[in-house]
Amino acid sequence: MSANSISGNAGPRGCSGWLHCRIGGFDLRLDWDVAPGRTLVLFGPSGAGKTTALRAVAGLLRPIAGRVEIDGQAVYDSAANLWQPAHRRRAGYLTQQYHLFPHLNVAQNVAYGPAAGNGGESRRRIGELLENFELTGLEQRYPWELSGGQQQRVALARALATQPRLLLLDEPFAALDAGLRRTVRQELRRYLSRTGPGRHPAPVIMVTHDREEALALGDEAQVIDRGQVIARGEPVDVLGQPGQAAVARLVGVENLFRMRVQSRHPRDGTMRLSGTGPEAGFTLETPLGETSLRETPPGDGPSLSHSLSGEEEWVTVGIRASDIILSSLEPVGSSARNRIPGTVVRVEPRPPGYTVELDCGVPLRCQVTGASLEEMGIRVGQPLWAVFKASSCFLVHGEGENRA
Amino acid sequence: MRRDSRRRIEAPARLPVLRWPGGTGSALGGVTGAIYAVFIGLPIVALLARAAAQDDLWGAVTGDLALTALRLSLVTSAISIAVVLAGGTPIAYALARSGHWLARAVDALVELPIVLPPVVAGVAMLMAFGRGGLIGELLRDAGIDLPFTTTAVVFAQIFVAAPFYVRSAKLGFQSVARDYEEVSLTLGMTPLATFRRVTLPLAAPAIITGLGLAWARALSEFGATMMFAGNLMGETQTMPLAIMTAMETSLDSALALSALLLAVSVLALAALTLASRRRWSGRV
Numbered sequence: 001m002s003a004n005s006i007s008g009n010a011g012p013r014g015c016s017g018w019l020h021c022r023i024g025g026f027d028l029r030l031d032w033d034v035a036p037g038r039t040l041v042l043f044g045p046s047g048a049g050k051t052t053a054l055r056a057v058a059g060l061l062r063p064i065a066g067r068v069e070i071d072g073q074a075v076y077d078s079a080a081n082l083w084q085p086a087h088r089r090r091a092g093y094l095t096q097q098y099h100l101f102p103h104l105n106v107a108q109n110v111a112y113g114p115a116a117g118n119g120g121e122s123r124r125r126i127g128e129l130l131e132n133f134e135l136t137g138l139e140q141r142y143p144w145e146l147s148g149g150q151q152q153r154v155a156l157a158r159a160l161a162t163q164p165r166l167l168l169l170d171e172p173f174a175a176l177d178a179g180l181r182r183t184v185r186q187e188l189r190r191y192l193s194r195t196g197p198g199r200h201p202a203p204v205i206m207v208t209h210d211r212e213e214a215l216a217l218g219d220e221a222q223v224i225d226r227g228q229v230i231a232r233g234e235p236v237d238v239l240g241q242p243g244q245a246a247v248a249r250l251v252g253v254e255n256l257f258r259m260r261v262q263s264r265h266p267r268d269g270t271m272r273l274s275g276t277g278p279e280a281g282f283t284l285e286t287p288l289g290e291t292s293l294r295e296t297p298p299g300d301g302p303s304l305s306h307s308l309s310g311e312e313e314w315v316t317v318g319i320r321a322s323d324i325i326l327s328s329l330e331p332v333g334s335s336a337r338n339r340i341p342g343t344v345v346r347v348e349p350r351p352p353g354y355t356v357e358l359d360c361g362v363p364l365r366c367q368v369t370g371a372s373l374e375e376m377g378i379r380v381g382q383p384l385w386a387v388f389k390a391s392s393c394f395l396v397h398g399e400g401e402n403r404a
Numbered sequence: 405m406r407r408d409s410r411r412r413i414e415a416p417a418r419l420p421v422l423r424w425p426g427g428t429g430s431a432l433g434g435v436t437g438a439i440y441a442v443f444i445g446l447p448i449v450a451l452l453a454r455a456a457a458q459d460d461l462w463g464a465v466t467g468d469l470a471l472t473a474l475r476l477s478l479v480t481s482a483i484s485i486a487v488v489l490a491g492g493t494p495i496a497y498a499l500a501r502s503g504h505w506l507a508r509a510v511d512a513l514v515e516l517p518i519v520l521p522p523v524v525a526g527v528a529m530l531m532a533f534g535r536g537g538l539i540g541e542l543l544r545d546a547g548i549d550l551p552f553t554t555t556a557v558v559f560a561q562i563f564v565a566a567p568f569y570v571r572s573a574k575l576g577f578q579s580v581a582r583d584y585e586e587v588s589l590t591l592g593m594t595p596l597a598t599f600r601r602v603t604l605p606l607a608a609p610a611i612i613t614g615l616g617l618a619w620a621r622a623l624s625e626f627g628a629t630m631m632f633a634g635n636l637m638g639e640t641q642t643m644p645l646a647i648m649t650a651m652e653t654s655l656d657s658a659l660a661l662s663a664l665l666l667a668v669s670v671l672a673l674a675a676l677t678l679a680s681r682r683r684w685s686g687r688v
Contacts, residue, residue, distance in 0.1 A: 055586075058586075059590075060590070087591075087592050093587060099583045099587045101584060112588070112601075115592045116591075162592050168590075
């Protein structure tokens, strides 16, 4: 097929473009460029327009304007009045519920697409796909006779059987229960890395609202909120230590504090922050960001000089619950710059572990495993120490949350 | 899904429900159900008993009157159903998928013949296509003479039967999630191939049910045919009309015809029920 001839000379060329769609009350604007074999994660809350974006790229929905290029070939260009319908784009699309055809068995589902072909060559390839996806022996089963993970693999095999030039995944784990997600996610990672059994790795665009999924599968990430891309970059940077308040809230950073800069230590690259009022006792050592000067909203330009002239300087700082170590004794001789005493006020299960909330003058949420919880005998009222490095704290821009 | 397969295994354990496990509601339901069964069953038993009691049932059933009428009924209803299927399917699909105001208007119009008394439909058709009708002149100039012909029988049957098919097929198409069609498109199937290979098979049970209803309605058509097509043996005299005609001269003959029509209908119903069974029904 043409895929072979393309990979023969220049190799597949990925997927790029921009879109402008109108969804209900707001506009969706998006642009992207994904290389073959790479996975772009569109991260955002439900209703942000992620699925709309996927459907527009697949050709199932016509945007107001835009341009979509798949494998170096324009399939949509509003300026040139070009619109290729979905069935000519060769973009594999995995829906949230997989939508395996209920009147066809596994083998028939996988062999469904016309590009899957028929005859000996295609039978061999489909057999190979079934084997790769560990579906051998299930060929005669019907979709409702499969587990959630098997359904997902059939859906993926069905999409890959048509040798797509692009793979679109819409919340590929939403239909699975929490326990299964972890295993299936690892499987999917494995399959994506050798898309189309080692032939031509297609670029992947995946939609999710789950941070762990984004981190596990994404090579790059874009955070979308109400139709706008509000952050983009490496998933670890964008979602691990989000630099924007809006992103931090979407990602679900457990601890966000608005604090005053007490002193700066440029030699160590750190600064000391403190709470105010009743929380004045709560202090943190965080990375020194010159960025902290830009903390005040962009509209108030002059405040920059105010802060230099001895006025109070405010920053918002975030700490992930999983970056905090709990200790029942005061940690001495530790390199961690933040050692904060507190009392346990709440313990809540949060798979795969527990969230322990400490009262340190401000509520501080920490994530521990069930084993640690048991070993340390953590219970409400117990005094504990929270320990974390200065570099675990990250500064967040945009309006802060008034916590400390 | 897993849940479904478990439900299938559990099903036998729930069968004892059939023993009416108390409760005023189910007791009442049991009693009225029994009365209803007698109400429906008794006339049919009576019909068959009286028909069988006559001296020459076979002679009456294979007589000229019966066979001519039966042949006409089968041929006209088959043509009607073919037209309804060919024309009604695209309409039903459009109604199921479109939210356009025109579609909603057509939707309301489609249902009208269901509530319209067939005799009124017959008179109305006569007023439209009859000699003095609205477009009767036009038709006559074109050399077409509709009323009191076999074509008129087909017209009358389509008029009363089509809504039953369109309504059922529309519900069938609505039950097929758009996502299946969209996935098929992204797999490279053209819209037409998608319709043929995904939409149609998934809507098949409802489509077959609709065909059955429409066919039964066409076969039993009486009022509109009487008004618009008349009662000419071999030309417009279908089974129901033949039964009424026979009734005036010989009850035995009418009974034989009735039993014959009943047998044909029951056979068709059984065939349809078998045909519409799917392994995956209820899992779309």
